[in-house]
Amino acid sequence: MNEIENIFLKRKESEKQENLSIVADHREKNSLLISELIKNNVRVELKHLEIADFLVNNVAVERKTVSDFLNSMINKRLFSQLENLKQYEKCFLIIEGIEEQELYNDYAGGINGNAIRGFLLSIILDFQIPVIFTKDYQDSAKFLTILIKKQNSKTEISLNPKRKSKSLNEQKQFVIEGFPGIGPKSAKKLLEKFSSIKNITNASEEELKEILGKKAESFRKILD
Known part of the structure; x- marks a missing residue:
């Protein structure tokens, strides 16, 4: 007992x-x-x-x-x-x-x-x-x-919607997600279209609009 x-x-x-x-x-x-x-x-x-x-x-x-x-x-x-x-x-x-x-x-x-x-x-x-x-x-x-x-037994809490970066592509995605208003889906689509962070930062507002829509203007201003 x-x-x-x-x-x-x-x-x-x-x-x-x-x-x-x-x-x-x-x-x-x-x-x-x-x-x-x-x-x-x-x-x-x-x-x-x-x-x-x-x-x-x-x-x-x-x-x-x-x-x-x-x-x-x-x-x-x-x-x-x-x-x-x-x-x-x-x-x-x-x-x-x-x-x-x-x-x-x-x-x-x-x-x-x-x-x-x-x-x-x-x-x-x-x-x-x-x-x-x-x-x-x-x-x-x-x-x-x-x-x-x-x-409780899963990954740590992140204040941003980001995955834990492992591969080079995931590391690039992590960087892009750091910009205000850019989440995992948008970051992934940007990398699929422009291949690199450098190409994204050099893209015009019109090009960014294809992925980001109205958010392209504010994103472009941050990059400038």
Whole structure:
């Protein structure tokens, strides 16, 4: 009996010692979700994140309350956020508070329920970003805590959507990703088109537009 009790005691002690950590955008500082994560023995590191609200070993998480989500539909802000989120190979969107506010009947905003359903389908099918619905901030914290545990044995957290550089091409990609607004996909396409960092820096704005679109102008200004 003592041996069995000892086994369970050791297991509990190892669980307490488990290193659970997450990087959160500093704007989440006063949220109830952060408090709940800390209550769950998660070490929260606040950083300025240009992309996503949370990072767990290079898994990017964007979190929206139902009202945030509906508002971002109206002002179109979510489209650019989702596009940026895709710079990470693994990412998902949390829509929080489905038990606290009706998602498909936004009387205040006057959004048709089917328009909301269509927008959700666009996120999943067009942006190819999974969507997780949570009851409240406590439910969101549980999802994030489980995610941390699943990712705990994997790569270190990076504040930029970059892969660990190994080959020469990956090292070049790492350098290009260091520029503001340039993620892995854009960096890879630039290298495929121009072959070298030197050719990229010498490329005209029009040439860069083929890959970067509207971002080409600001990228060219940085290079100049």
